[in-house]
Amino acid sequence: MRFIQLLVMLMPAIPLAATEERPAQDQVAMAYVPGNPLMQLPGMHTPSGSPISSINQGLPPQLISDVSNAPNPFDTRKGGLEGQTRISYTLSQNAPVHITLYDLLGFRVRRWDFAAGQNGGASGPNAFMWDGTNESGQKVSKGGYLAQIEIETPQTVVTVIRKIGVIH
Numbered sequence: 001m002r003f004i005q006l007l008v009m010l011m012p013a014i015p016l017a018a019t020e021e022r023p024a025q026d027q028v029a030m031a032y033v034p035g036n037p038l039m040q041l042p043g044m045h046t047p048s049g050s051p052i053s054s055i056n057q058g059l060p061p062q063l064i065s066d067v068s069n070a071p072n073p074f075d076t077r078k079g080g081l082e083g084q085t086r087i088s089y090t091l092s093q094n095a096p097v098h099i100t101l102y103d104l105l106g107f108r109v110r111r112w113d114f115a116a117g118q119n120g121g122a123s124g125p126n127a128f129m130w131d132g133t134n135e136s137g138q139k140v141s142k143g144g145y146l147a148q149i150e151i152e153t154p155q156t157v158v159t160v161i162r163k164i165g166v167i168h
């Protein structure tokens with residue numbers, strides 16, 4: 001209720017007729033809602049003594065970078081490494097990683113789980129190969145697929161989506 005009262009007090013009057021003049025400057029109200037931290041954006045300022053003036057803590061460190069796969073698209077009819085795609089990424093710290101591959105209808109095709117510190121969940125560059133098969137070992141149909149990469153830490157879960165194309 002106090003939030004609505006604050007907005008009503010700070011909002012400019014809305015012109016009721018075409019002859020009324022609009023205020024020279026619009027006002028913006030910011031409010032602190034307990035349990036919902038606010039972050040200051042460039043160009044924003046807060047009144048002194050405001051509880052949000054001390055909240056600006058910045059963004060969390062980047063956990064994953066350099067996500068790619070090559071070749072993309074790839075042809076599963078070819079033998080050896082040419083018939084596979086190499087999915088690679090770089091982690092800033094050891095963390096459990098779960099990669100789930102979906103078709104464009106949202107059905108799960110395959111899943112990989114990597115423990116923290118092991119290949120796929122180790123700090124630094126990580127990579128693995130996908131040969132275009134589902135969890136039953138059957139070749140998937142040609143088309144688009146989405147790789148959902150989830151990294152878990154005690155503080156958060158980060159998700160990255162990567163598009164992968166399969167051709168025949």
